[in-house]
Amino acid sequence: MKRGILGGTFDPIHVAHLRMAIEAKEAFGLDEVVLEVAHVSPFKLDYEAAPPEARLQMVSLAVEGTPGLVAGRTEIDRPPPSFAVDTLEAHAGHDLVLILGADSLADLPAWREPERVATLARLAACSRPGFPLEEVVRALPELFARRVEPFSAPLLDVSSTDLRRRLREGRSVRYLIPDSVIRFIEETRLYL
Ligand code: ATP
Helix, strand or coil: CEEEEEEECCCCCCHHHHHHHHHHHHHHCCCEEEEEECCCCCCCCCCCCCCHHHHHHHHHHHHCCCCCEEEECCCCCCCCCCCHHHHHHHCECEEEEEEEEHHHHHHHHHCCCHHHHHHHCEEEEECECCECHHHHHHHCCHHHHCCEEECCCCCCCCCHHHHHHHHHCCCCCECCECHHHHHHHHHHCCCC
């Protein structure tokens, strides 16, 4: 089984996450992509994210009906913070491809056991607005840079932070977040 792992806080999940998952699945011939929902990201200790189960529920709703995309809860079931190295260990036994936006890739050397991360999975990465992949790769230590396998995805200037702001302000997030997820957010009043 060739399995992609796309980790994130998904607070909330948005179209760029979903597009990335699909593009990577096609580019690397993956059987499935698991969107692993962080319990607490070590890089986001400074803000309180929506409850993990609510974020998982949003990811589950978002992937419904897209073959090969699944929501993962291995990080939620471990005590925080959530380290990618542990998540990859939990999926050992499969051919793993770690899927990263260029901003996350830039942080990789600061992760727990980054060298081990790079041996447990192939490193697939795409650009993000403000983070051209080539520049990010150039700035990485050679050990990681030579392992990066680029894939292309439409450049979508969307972030969860901006979406939370729009929701707080009562602005529309239609077409940036799947309709089923918008309904969940409205029903639970998650970001008010
Ligand atoms: P926030 O704005 O709150 O920091 P985010 O939008 O970056 O959140 P995360 O859940 O932290 O969302 O991201 C999960 C993964 O998706 C990371 O690898 C990140 O680089 C990638 N990603 C998120 N948004 C984009 C985007 N617009 N283009 C490319 N990659 C993205």
